[in-house]
Amino acid sequence: MGLISFLKDKFSKKDQKVDKYQAGLTRSRKNFSSKLHNLSERYKTVNQDYFDELEQILIESDVGISFTLKVIEDVLNTSKKEHISNPQMINEILIDKLFVDYAEKGDIQNEIAFRKDGPTVLLVVGVNGVGKTTTIAKLAHRYIKQNMKVLLVAADTFRAGAVEQLKTWAERLHIDIVTGQQGTDPASVAYDGMKKAKAENIDLVIVDTAGRLQTKNNLMLELGKIKRVMAKEIPDAPHEIFLIIDATTGQNGVVQAKAFKEVTDVTGIVITKMDGTSKGGIILAIRDGLGVPVRFIGLGEKLDDLEEFDLDKYLYGLCVEN
Ligand SMILES: Nc1nc2c(ncn2[C@@H]2O[C@H](COP(=O)(O)OP(=O)(O)OP(=O)(O)O)[C@@H](O)[C@H]2O)c(=O)[nH]1
Numbered sequence: 671m672g673l674i675s676f677l678k679d680k681f682s683k684k685d686q687k688v689d690k691y692q693a694g695l696t697r698s699r700k701n702f703s704s705k706l707h708n709l710s711e712r713y714k715t716v717n718q719d720y721f722d723e724l725e726q727i728l729i730e731s732d733v734g735i736s737f738t739l740k741v742i743e744d745v746l747n748t749s750k751k752e753h754i755s756n757p758q759m760i761n762e763i764l765i766d767k768l769f770v771d772y773a774e775k776g777d778i779q780n781e782i783a784f785r786k787d788g789p790t791v792l793l794v795v796g797v798n799g800v801g802k803t804t805t806i807a808k809l810a811h812r813y814i815k816q817n818m819k820v821l822l823v824a825a826d827t828f829r830a831g832a833v834e835q836l837k838t839w840a841e842r843l844h845i846d847i848v849t850g851q852q853g854t855d856p857a858s859v860a861y862d863g864m865k866k867a868k869a870e871n872i873d874l875v876i877v878d879t880a881g882r883l884q885t886k887n888n889l890m891l892e893l894g895k896i897k898r899v900m901a902k903e904i905p906d907a908p909h910e911i912f913l914i915i916d917a918t919t920g921q922n923g924v925v926q927a928k929a930f931k932e933v934t935d936v937t938g939i940v941i942t943k944m945d946g947t948s949k950g951g952i953i954l955a956i957r958d959g960l961g962v963p964v965r966f967i968g969l970g971e972k973l974d975d976l977e978e979f980d981l982d983k984y985l986y987g988l989c990v991e992n
Pocket residue numbers: 796797798799800801802803804805826829832880881882942943944945946967968969970971975
């Protein structure tokens with residue numbers, strides 16, 4: 671049984687909630703699945719032109735050039751070896767390959783790995799406007815619902831209004847926040863945050879950072895300093911570093927991700943604004959180009975619009991028309 675049939679079967683059962691993925695990936699699905707369908711309608715059997723068009727569809731979905739070429743070659747080889755020339759079957763093989771390629775890169779633990787004793791510290795990084803602060807609020811909301819004590823730390827002391835924005839979220843969520851004056855050293859705010867977390871038995875501390883574009887060297891120095899002061903107070907902190915990537919930026923997001931990975935040990939990626947883009951293939955490009963797992967995806971602006979990344983639901987949302 672091909673993957674598509676398997677997924678249709680799996681998600682036809684009522685206990686599987688894929689509605690959010692389906693809704694959030696509407697634009698990406700239109701761009702990808704509808705084009706695939708249309709292509710297979712236009713050809714009776716596949717030929718070189720078919721594969722060229724298939725390649726184009728993948729590139730337009732933002733899965734990246736190198737990944738596209740690899741997958742197309744794979745599909746081509748399989749079609750030759752197994753003498754398959756039916757367009758629909760070729761498309762199914764393609765989707766199977768997308769799944770296998772992602773899954774083969776190892777098991778993924780999406781949830782934050784919580785420490786047994788003492789606070790777990792999550793540092794959130796990413797460039798301007800990608801959705802860091804919103805994602806922090808969504809993550810806080812998620813873990814508050816799991817009865818955890820969450821503390822926010824506004825180490826974005828650079829942009830006017832950044833602290834206020836996080837404060838507003840903290841008020842809405844009824845949780846504490848540690849802040850500093852605009853312009854103060856972000857590392858000192860982070861340090862205050864760690865002290866408070868330890869003193870008050872916090873389960874999860876989420877630290878917001880400035881999204882300003884700076885040289886690699888400066889970014890490395892700033893993040894390095896923040897990390898050093900954290901580890902002074904809490905062993906091995908930060909325990910997780912999430913890089914936030916805006917899906918609407920397409921391949922630019924992949925470039926950003928590579929740059930951040932070079933300066934700091936990113937443990938997970940959150941892709942935001944999946945609802946606002948047809949470039950949903952970016953998840954495959956990131957996984958292929960970086961090897962860092964996508965842990966959560968943002969599917970809207972509300973607190974509940976954050977979902978754990980799930981490969982089955984993602985491919986179902988991307989490939990299956992309702
Ligand atoms: N549609 C949609 N909008 C989102 C999502 N995540 C964030 N946004 C919006 O993106 C905009 C920027 O979000 P912020 O959280 O302020 O981004 P930031 O990275 O903290 O920005 P800076 O602090 O300026 O670097 C806001 O209008 C958010 O509502 C998402 O998953 N879907």
